[in-house]
Every structure is written in structure tokens, then in C-alpha cells.
Amino acid sequence: MKIDKVMVIGAGQMGSGIAQVMAQAGKDVILQDLKDNFVNRGIQKIEQNLAKQVDKGKIDEEQKEATMLRIKPSTEIASAKEADIVIEAAVENMEVKKNVFARLDDLAPPHAILATNTSSLPITEIAATTKRADKVIGMHFMNPVPVMKLVEVIRGLATSDEVSDAVYDLAKQLNKTPVEVNDFPGFVSNRVLMPMINEAIYTVYEGVASPEDVDKVMQLGMNHPMGPLTLADFIGLDTCLYIMETLHEGFGDDKYRPCPLLRKYVKAGWLGRKTGRGFYVYDT
Template identity: 60%
Template sequence: MGAGGWTRRGTRHDRGPRLSLSYAAPAPQGVVVSDRIAVVGAGQMGNGIAHVFAQHGFAVTMIDVAEGALGRGRVTIEKNLDRQIAKGTVPAEERDAILGRVTTSTSLHAVRGAALVIEAATENRELKFQIFADLDRHTDAGAVVATNTSSISITEIASRTSRADHVIGMHFMNPVPLMQLVEVIRGLATSDATMRRVLEWCRAVGKTPVEVNDYPGFVANRILMPMINEAVYCVMEGVGTPEAVDTVMKLGMNHPMGPLALADFIGLDTCLAILEVLHHGLGDSKYRPAPLLRKYVAAGWLGKKSGRGFYEY
């Protein structure tokens, strides 16, 4: 949920329209492996998305304003691919071909010729608005432009372009190479043709797409973030230590990872940004971020990526 060099503060949000919730129906054929994919952002979500598409035969251009972020993103793809090979889920002889399908660029001009562009920058409202306004000038007329936002209105993002019918949400889960789900979010103007193409792309890379409402947090984070926030309150109020809270949830609720360890993995700054969107967009105090979460983010304790959050790494 990061994007290398793309960062900006700000989390205001206006709620989008209410749409029907349904599991994705089978889509007609129409996606081909010759489709070129562009991913904007080389952070943990961006490089994961690039990895998955390249693994399934697509040529991918990974774009970031920071050359260093592109280098780190490529190293991450190589490491994750090597883990898959060690586990036997990817044949070793395919390694070079997969990596060869990933090219990098620091220019948004590189989106030209892509059938699908996926924005995976920092979870920040104003930043995404700016990126989509820029993408609108460079992306081919018939291309689908998707956002990996985990909470921000697709309708609002689409309004910054002249092609709202081609804009859609594709919320991949972290870590992308391992997690099967993609929340697919239809904005107010998203066309049926755009939805069908995106559902097919998801299936082409082995994911299970689920169509959800364009509402703050969609489904995944509207449920997950209040749980994480309540776990932070438990620590802040002295109900239990981080270890105690996580152990209760793992052993008592059969969660594979405790909420605070998960928050560290996601990034405490990302958790705070999503809670801000939920609180502003839904207007309910139950989404108010815990003061301790704000304090940790202000201190630079962002979780695993910074070396310290609720745990030390």
C-alpha cells in the first residue's frame, strides 16, 4: 500500500453512490495475454501487482517517480519469485522469463500502449486525484484505468478524468502474490464493458474478483480497520499488551495473525489514513482513530517497514 516516491499528506473523502453488492458473474472472453499492463507505483502493492501479471504471461511496465523505488520493487519481485520457486509453486525454468516481462520507467508517458493501467500509489486522496488527472492525458483512449485504493471513492477519483466510464477500483490484498481476493469497485459512471474486462483480467492472473459497493472502505477495510482500531484502544487503555491482544485473537478467534501484528504489516500510516477516510466519509465516531495510533505514526513508528510499530523488527 505504498508507492515508493509518491507521497503526500491529506485524507479527506466524500462518500460515493450506493451500488448493489454481488459476487462477480462469469465474464465473456476478451482479455488476451498480449495485453500490456502498466502499474503506477513500485511499493509493496505495486510490485506485487506487477509480479502477478508478469507471472501469468503479461508484459508489465512498473512506473515510479523514484528510481530507487523501482530498484527496490524489482528486488522484491525477485525475492518473492525465488520463494515461490523454493516452495514449488513456480517452475525454476520460468524465472528469467517472468522477470524479463517486467520493465521499469520513471515517466508516466510509459503508460501509452497499455490496455490496463493500475494506480498503486500511497493511500492519499489528493495524490490519487493528481495521478489520475495526469494519467488521463497519457493513457490510450480505450484503456481501462484502475486504482488499487483500499478506501477512497472510485466515483470521486473518476471525476478527475474525462473517461469516467473507463475508471474502476481493483483492490488487491497484501501480499499480492499470495492473496486470492480482489475487490472490484464500480464507480457511478463505470461501464459494464469496463467491469467485464476487469473481472476477466482478475481471473486471468488467478484471482477471485468480488464486486462491492463504492462506499468508504468498501467491504474489507470497513470490517478490518475497526477491529485493528479497537485492538489499539485495548493497548492504549491498558486492557492488555500487544502480545496479549494478538494471542487472544489468534487462539480465541482462530485468526492467522493478530490485529496489531497485521497493522504493523500493513503500515500504521496506511491504517490511520483508511480510518480517517472511514471517519470522514461515514460520520460515525466508531471509526475515530485511536490517539495511540496517531502518536505512533507521528513518531515514525509505522510498523514493519520502519523497524518499529507495536513490535520491533
């Protein structure tokens, strides 16, 4: 199964990163979002990332320009009719994703693979909204996409071997390391990571230590490159809460119960870096 033309739904941090690595691997890319300013912001982010790579000597100006020329902006989901694979990187909400996949099922050509970059939601449930469940798969990139090597490849109940192999090979073409994961809440990455972050938040909530000291313990004592609370702010506390709720609902186990302090911060609009305040305060 040959994949030459890629459409990415969602031009935010994840979507623009996916579009960038696809274009750098020589793929023609359609980057789609609801509004022109969303798409333009994503394109600008890609250009900034590539400019940094030029400054560091990783690519030259000619490679940068060639990459940018491979990316076509769009505000029309109907652009899916041109794609060999569509990768959805919209908001982490099941109803939104179901709506997107139902529309893609009608618009994308019959051979096209429909992939989701979901970090925790069931692939099988998303696939059930389409008439091509065998061609629906999870392709979970890590943030920031141009830097992080891992891609979780998540098969739904009906995902075919051919589609799984094609996505696995595509990840390798991007110079990523694909890991096949079964369709369980949170997959592997967030099933392990988010409870650790949640427990770190509990230590602050219970007055065991300050956010700074919790992070120092994990960095200096456990050799983590980033403390769990700094990481939570980077991911977005609303995203952390949503994933914890998905784990809690999916497994029905109270060990996944979100910390009340996490809920409180999200209700206050303290979502981390993107709002200027979370467990730490940032310049906006």
C-alpha cells in the same frame, strides 16, 4: 475488451506484487515509479519472490526468467500510452491519486482502463478528474499480492459494465477471486478490518491488555491467523490511521474515530515493520 499490456504505477510492496502476478499470468508489464532506485527495488523484490517459488518447486528457473523478461522498468508516466490498463498503486492520498489520474487521462490511449488499488478512497471522486469516468474502476488487491486470493472490484458511479466485466475477468486470469463491491468508504475489507484493529488499539490504550495478549486472544480464541496488532504493524500504522480517518470523514460516525494511541505512534514515527517499531520492535 482484451487486456495484454499492463502498466503499474508505483513500485512499492503493492505495486511490485501486482506487476509480478500480471507477468506470471503472461501479461507484458510496465512497472513505473518516480525514481530509478524505487523501480529497481521493486524489480529486485519480484526477483526475490520468484526465487523463493523456484526453491519451493512451485515454478522452475525458466518460468522465473520468462516472468522477469515480461517486466519493463520505467520512470516515465508517459509509458501509459502503451497500456491497455493502468493500475495505480501510489501512496494512499486523494490529491496524489487525482493528479495521477488527470495525467493518465491525457496520456493513456482512449480504450485504456484506469484502475486504482486504493484501499479506501472513493472511486467516483477519483474518476471525476478524468474525461473517461466510465473506464475508471477500483481493483483492490490484498497484501501480499502474490499470496492473497481476493481482489475487490469497485465500480464508480459511471463505471461501465464492459469495464467491470473486463477487470473481473482479468482478476480470474491472475488466479484471484474477484468480489464486486459498491463504492463506499473502506469498501468491505477495510470497513470491517480497520475498526477491529482500531478497537484492539483501544484495548491497549485503556490498559485492558498488552499487545501480545490482545493478539493471543484473537489468534487462539477467534482463530485469526495473525493478531490485529501484528497485522497493523504489517500494514503500517500510518496507513491504518489514514483509512480510519477516511472512514470517519466518509460516514461522519464517531464509531470510526481513530484511537489517540494510533495517532501518537504515527506522530512518533512508529509505523510498524517498515520503521522497525510499532506495537512490536523489529530488526531493521
